[in-house]
Amino acid sequence: MQLKHARVRILAPVAAALAAVVIALGYSAVAYADTVFSDDFEDGNSSGWSGSGGSWSVATDGSRVLRQGGTSSDARFTAGTQSWTAYSVQARVKPTAFNGSNRFVAVLARVQSNTSYYYLALRSNNTVELKKLANGSSTTLDTASLTVSTNTWYTVRLEVSGTSLRGYVNGNLLTEATDSQYSSGRIGVATFYGSANFDDVVVSTIGSTPTTPPTSTPPTSTPPTSTPPTTGPPTNPGPNQADGWASVDAWGQSGTTGGTGGPTVTVDTAAEFLAEVATAGPRIIQVQGMIDLPGPMHDVTSDKTIVGVGGNSGFTGGGLNVGLPIDDDITSPPANAVHNVIIRNLNFRSWDDDAINVQMFSHHVWVDHNTWTTGVDGGVDIKRGSSYVTVSYNHADGTDKNMLLGHDDGNAAQDVGRLKVSYHHNFFDNTNQRNPRIRFGDQVHVYNNYYLNTGNYGVASTENAGVIVEGNYFEGVDDPFHLGEASSGDGRLVARNNCLVNSGAGQTGGSVSNPTYSYTLTPQCDVKANVTANAGAGRI
Structure with missing residues (x-):
């Protein structure tokens, strides 16, 4: 079978080899993924697929789709290789007609033949079923209620790993079971006395990769819980609900609440803003309109929430410094380190140094739903022993030196054991470098971000930093992640569950322990839509 060269990458032998090494070394299993096959049918053909029954063609439904137009029989269309073992197959599925009351459309996994495979079916009786077909005889493994309508798009994903089978619809885990009959096989889509359109088929590996080396003493911390959303994609965090590292109780601070409990004031001039941000005690400062701040940066004191009003408020000319003077x-x-600061829903333009700088052991800082374009230096820099910071749902638009974590190779005394930062659901939109660039930080969690046309590189782990790159969507990124950068030595980097579209493979190495907080992952191939819809100022 000849697969399409432009968008199909068969990496199963590499994945199988890695899994074998992991099993031999006795590492614990943690899910990871690389895209090994994708087809959006925009080339106008279905080369690499083979059919059985039905009437298959490439048609137009807004964009090019794979269409099965008949309703008088069952029909299957399959692709891939028999050697695929642990993977997810996801497709957008649109039922267009059902010829009867108990018909279905489906995605298939571990296909042995036209009569033997696992499948996740959307049935016309308003159920979703996880099933097995063995020599033409079907067995229902699990079922759930789901409204199934014609002419409605559904994102359907079937995961198969070992004996574990899990079925998702629109990001929701609805069915799961265990079965050992099929251990490998191709993927496919199918209809049973129904017609449907299929689009955006993506296959990603699932396997085992070491995140911590074997030790004689078990770890004392509990790994985080990472589960799919139960009611759809994660919603935007509400006021005073920092997640990631900013939510962890540490250094005498319980989570990040900003100015909660203090007065709320609204400012629309530089003088008003600078007076309020310097005032001791909790305070919620609402920024109205774009304020021209003198450069370069201005100090923010503890227990502050700085939040823009609407989608067009923020700062030009100057930036914000969250931290004590450098020492x-x-x-x-120190006891007087700046802490408990929230910066949300602001636009930053033409800053003279950094848009946001966090330094000198500042902690519990939440940078959320902001938009920045270009300035003299970084968009968000975090350095000199700062920790417990979350950077989420921001839109970095064309920034060169975007996000620096750890300012210098010689600053180990302040940075080792600190610089715990979460970066999630950010839109790195044609940024060039430092997305982020990390020295010493451990554990740094980079998850569910969307990278589009990154110029130089995405994530760099240096100077023994421990970085987890998880569930991100890289599109048009030649170098999504690597070890070392310029004169900085290598760090450690574990990559898992990433969607790589027209992008390089990235470089990994070493082991990294998981962060201690719970988090929910957006399915990696849904990240692009989620982030572009929600990241940036004006989208809280």
Whole structure:
């Protein structure tokens, strides 16, 4: 079978080899993924697929789709290789007609033949079923209620890993079972006395990769819980609901609540803003309109929420400094370190130094739903022992030096054991580098971000940093992640569950322990739509 060269990448032998090494070494299993096959049918053909029954063609439904137009029989269309073992197959599925009351459309996994495979079916009786077909005889493994309508698009995903089978619809885990009959096989789509359109078929590997080396003493911390959404894609965090590292109780601070409990004030001039942000005690500062701040940066005191009004408020000319003055002799967090700061829903334009700078052991800082374009230096830099920071749902638009974590190779005394930062659901939109660039930080969690046409590189782990790159969507990124950068030595980097579209493979190495907080992953191939709809100012 000849598969399409432009958008099909068969990496099963590599994945199988990695899994074998992991099993031999006795590492614990943690899910990871690389895209090994994708087809959006925009080339106008279905080369690489083979059919049985039905009337298959490439047609137009807004964009090019694979169409099965008949309703008088069952029909299957399959692709891939028999050697695929642990993977997910996802497709957008649109039923267009059902010839009867108990008909279905489906995605298939571990296909042995036209009469033997696993499948996840959307049935016309308003159910979703996880099933097995063995020599033409079907067995229902699990079922759930689901309204199934014609002329409605559904994102359907079937995961098969070992004996575990899991079925998702629109990002929701609805069915799961265990079965050992089929261990490998191709993928496919199918209809049973129904017609349907199929689009955006993506196959991603699932396997085992080490995140912590074997030790004689079990770890004392509990790994985070990472589960698919139960009611759809994650919603935007509400006020005072920081997640990631900013939510962790540490250094005498319980989570990140900003100015909660203090007065709410609205400012629309630089003088008003600078007076309020310097005032001691909790305060919610609402920024009305674009304020021209003198450069370069202005100090933010503890227990502040700085939030824009509407989608067109923020700062030009100057940036925000969350931290004490630089003192290289301080090597542990001082009692008066700046802490508990929220910066949300702001636009930053033409800043003279950094748009946002976090330094000198500042902690519990949440940077959320902001938009920045270009300035003299970084969009968000975090350095000099700062920790417990979350950077989420921001839109970095064309920034060169976007996000730096750890400012210098010689700053180990302040940085080792600190710089715990979460970066999630950010839109790195034609940014060039430092997305982020990391020294020393451990554990740094980079998850569910969308990278589009990154110029130089995406994520760089250096100076023994421990970085997890998880569930991100890289599109048009030649170098999505790597070890070392310029004169900085290598760090450690684990990559898992990433969707790579017209992008390089990335470089990994070493082991990284999981962060200690719970988090929910958006399915990696849904990240693009989620982030572009929700990231940036004006989208809270």
